[in-house]
Amino acid sequence: MKIFLILFFGAGLLFIQQVNPINVEFLTCQFHSLTGHSCPTCGMSRSLYAAAHLNFVEAFRLHILGPILFIAIVGQLVKWMAEVVVQRDIILQMQPILKRAVFICLLSSGLIFWVIRLFREIMA
Numbered sequence: 001m002k003i004f005l006i007l008f009f010g011a012g013l014l015f016i017q018q019v020n021p022i023n024v025e026f027l028t029c030q031f032h033s034l035t036g037h038s039c040p041t042c043g044m045s046r047s048l049y050a051a052a053h054l055n056f057v058e059a060f061r062l063h064i065l066g067p068i069l070f071i072a073i074v075g076q077l078v079k080w081m082a083e084v085v086v087q088r089d090i091i092l093q094m095q096p097i098l099k100r101a102v103f104i105c106l107l108s109s110g111l112i113f114w115v116i117r118l119f120r121e122i123m124a
Contacts, residue, residue: 002080009077016070017052021045029036042115044069064113066107 021027031039047066050059059067083090094102 005078006084009073012046013016013052013077015116016045016048019049021049038114038117040110044115066108070102081105 027045029039031037032042041063043063044066047059047063048070050056050062051067051070056067059070079086079090079092
């Protein structure tokens with residue numbers, strides 16, 4: 001099962017690194033097309049593409065959670081590969097309160113980023 005996940009996420013990372021979302025029609029935001037305003041995930045594909053090219057300043061500019069998601073995917077992929085090599089599960093423990101705090105910080109930063117972006121679009 002882990003080999004499948006490694007291949008699946010590895011192919012996804014390769015796709016992110018190779019395919020510029022600006023040139024792909026099916027990656028356009030339908031919410032933006034209908035309303036003229038950005039959705040909470042607008043810019044995520046371009047942010048992941050920039051992060052895959054190690055351009056983290058641009059990645060954070062496009063979407064604040066893009067580089068964090070990219071690093072999390074790469075980290076999980078490395079963990080799975082290490083588990084396949086050592087042939088046992090690697091357990092990474094985090095206190096429940098810390099998990100909750102990280103979740104709340106990520107969620108609120110994404111929400112604040114979106115509200116600021118919407119405010120700028122409306123004021124422009």
